[in-house]
Amino acid sequence: MYGSHYFDALPVELIADILGELDLSSLIKVSYLSRRLRAITSDSSLNPWRQPILRTLRDTSQSTPSSAYDPSLANLSVRVTVPRQNWVEILSIAKAEWLLFSATLPNLPSKDWQEAFRRRFLPGWQKWKKEGSWKEVFMKLLHRTWHRSHSSCTSDEAWTKYIVLNRNGSANELESSSRTFNPMTIFNEIKLQNNHAHMETHVRLVLELTDVRILALGVLHKPRSSFSVNKNAKTFLHPPGVEKEDHEDDNESDEWRSTHSENSTFSNQEHEMEAPTTEQQRSQPTTHANLNQTYRRLAHPLPAPSHACYPFYTPGGEDKRWLGSGESEEHGRQWIGSLMLTAQLIGPQTKENFTDGPPLQDMDLLVGAGRSQYSSFSWPDLKAIAPWLELTKLIDGPGLGH
Structure with a gap:
């Protein structure tokens, strides 16, 4: 009493x-x-x-x-007694099969469905909203994503787009048949064109979302000259000024709560990443305070807990973008030639370790069950996850863009 x-x-x-x-x-x-x-x-x-x-x-x-x-x-x-605002987060991060087949979904206003769409899916997927409501396109894409992650069906997306960052500062948006899409086969052809066919391919997990993860395929080598070094590759994987040790001691659960704070539910300005200009990169010293002013944690789309602090380092062991220090990667090597970016759909077996190599890098990301389905990765997606990247030319299709 x-x-x-x-x-x-x-x-x-x-x-x-x-x-x-x-x-x-x-x-x-x-x-x-x-x-x-x-x-x-x-x-x-x-x-x-x-x-x-x-x-x-x-x-x-x-x-x-x-x-x-x-x-x-x-x-x-x-x-x-449950405020409806909680459903924006549930729709953003819950498993697709549970939302489709188990959950009783509430009636939400259109802006809530739009916010859930922007949080869950890549920006380039908005191309599918031609007609209908945001709820309709959300549920259609959710079912499409679940279906493709559990089968080899490609009838809804016959061509898969991917992006190649060139060492001269430009980038190409290319596409290949979804039925035969294999990033290793495509990148082997790219290596042959760059005279790097004899070198090993390295794969890095850049970012994981709820339904897809962004992979980068490239070549690590000790170059004889700076002419073959791909500065865009280094800048894309490691935002200028951001280092692993800057956030090594952060508490992961606190980072998750901060990323998903209630106050940020409908605030785009607070959490959208802002691209640093070249002058900002040169003039600002590398300090924690300046980095928080220059970069913002990604909110649209919303990263998985393993990459909750993106573009900053996320503790926990799955953010493996930093395997070296300074200008070089592990063993003093650098990224040379072209870097290929693609979006891999996450299925029930995608995250199970398959190879004898290190987990969540290189062949463990490409070889094994649940790693054969991919979705398009296009210009809006690149801009969303790496706004700090300064490209000299955006080229649709192959060639030099003349």
């Missing part, structure tokens, strides 16, 4: 924080215990539901079936 009295005397903000530590099923029960608790849990500004929802979605890995979600999550939309 006395405990209840003291609990009721607490500020509502503190009560909301306490409720946020409960699991989802317990919070549902607590929300109906009293009028005051019902009012607190229904308040969209307090929103104690957010942390339990995020924990439920995060605690299951990509290889875990969606049935591992707390069963109460599936029918959360019928609970009048």
Whole structure:
């Protein structure tokens, strides 16, 4: 009795924080215990539901079936005490098969569906919105992504686009038949054209999203001269001024909460990445404060927890963009020739280690089950994930763009 009295005397903000530590099923029960608790849990500004929802979605890995979600999550939309704003995040990061086949989806305004679309999918995928509502195009692309990640069907996208960063500062947007799309085969031809056929191909995981991950294929070598070095490759993989040690001691869960902060739900200006100009890169010293002014964590699309701090370094072991220091990569090598960028669809087996080599790099990213389906990666996608990249020319198709 006395405990209840003291609990009721607490500020509502503190009560909301306490409720946020409960699991989802317990919070549902607590929300109906009293009028005051019902009012607190229904308040969209307090929103104690957010942390339990995020924990439920995060605690299951990509290889875990969606049935591992707390069963109460599936029918959360019928609970009048749950603010609708939580569904923007659920739609952005929940597994596609769960959203398609298990969840009861709420009625949301068009701007919420649009925000969920921008968070979940690559910007280039907006080409599919020709007619219909944002909900319609969201659900169509969600089903298409799930279907392609579980099968070899390519009927909905006959041609797959990819981008090649050239060492002369230009870039080409190319395409290949989706039915036979194989980045290793394509890059072997690129190496042959650059007279690098005898050199080993290295693959790096640049960024992981909810449904796709961006891969970069290139050649690491100790060049005889700077003429063959691809400066764009280095700049793309390592944003100027950003180093691994700058964020090595950050707490990963804090980074996730900051990236998904409630205040950023509909604020594009706070979290959209801003491209640093060349003058800014030259004039500003490399400090933590300046980097936070120059770069913004990616919010559209929203990275997976393994890359939550992107373009900064994300602790946890899966952000493997930094394997060396300074101008060189591991063993003093540099990126030479062309760098190929492509988007690989994530399926149930995509993240299972397959080769004997190091995980999440080189052949482990390309060889094995769940690694044969790709989606288009185009100019809007490159601009979204690397706005700091300064290209001399954007060329549609092969050639020099004359």
